[in-house]
Amino acid sequence: MDDTDRKLLSALRHDARASLSDLALELGVSRTTVRSRIERLQRAGEILGFTVVLKEDTARDPVRGLMMLGIEGRGADRIVRQLNGLSAVRATHTTNGRWDVIVEIGTPTLEAFDAVLAQIRRLDGIVSSETNLLLSTRKAAG
Structure with a gap:
C-alpha cells in the first residue's frame, strides 16, 4: 500500500459515496486509476465493504x-x-x-x-x- 492508496482510503472514510471523478480530482490521478486501486484494495481485503449509518x-x-x-x-x-x-x-x-x-x-x-x-x-x-x-x-x- 502506497501513499496514494492511504489517501484514497482516507477520502473514502470521509465520504464513501464520493464519485470516482471527485476522488480522482482530490488525489490528482485519473478516474481509471481510482477505480483500479479501489478494486485492487477490495481484492486484497483492505476494503471489506461499504456501509450506510442511519x-x-x-x-x-x-x-x-x-x-x-x-x-x-x-x-x-x-x-x-x-x-x-x-x-x-x-x-x-x-x-x-x-x-x-x-x-x-x-x-x-x-x-x-x-x-x-x-x-x-x-x-x-x-x-x-x-x-x-x-x-x-x-x-x-x-
Missing part, C-alpha cells in the same frame, strides 16, 4: 458504552459467545494488554445499561471489568 441506528441507543473485561483462564471463547447472545451487545472485540475482551453496549436508558453491566459481571469467568460511557461520536466506523 440516524435511527444512533438514535436507538442513546446510552452507549465500552466495557473492558478481564477473563479468568481460557474461558474467553465461551464468554464471547454468551456476550454475543445479549441483545444490548453491539460488538465484541478480543484484544491484548490489560483487558481480554472489549464489549460495545447500547441501551435506551441508563437503568437498562446498568442492568446489562450487572448481567455481564455475573458471567462465570469474568474477574474484572471497567466501563466507559460514550459521550459523543465524531466519526463512526463503517
Whole structure:
C-alpha cells in the first residue's frame, strides 16, 4: 500500500459515496486509476465493504458504552459467545494488554445499561471489568 492508496482510503472514510471523478480530482490521478486501486484494495481485503449509518441506528441507543473485561483462564471463547447472545451487545472485540475482551453496549436508558453491566459481571469467568460511557461520536466506523 502506497501513499496514494492511504489517501484514497482516507477520502473514502470521509465520504464513501464520493464519485470516482471527485476522488480522482482530490488525489490528482485519473478516474481509471481510482477505480483500479479501489478494486485492487477490495481484492486484497483492505476494503471489506461499504456501509450506510442511519440516524435511527444512533438514535436507538442513546446510552452507549465500552466495557473492558478481564477473563479468568481460557474461558474467553465461551464468554464471547454468551456476550454475543445479549441483545444490548453491539460488538465484541478480543484484544491484548490489560483487558481480554472489549464489549460495545447500547441501551435506551441508563437503568437498562446498568442492568446489562450487572448481567455481564455475573458471567462465570469474568474477574474484572471497567466501563466507559460514550459521550459523543465524531466519526463512526463503517
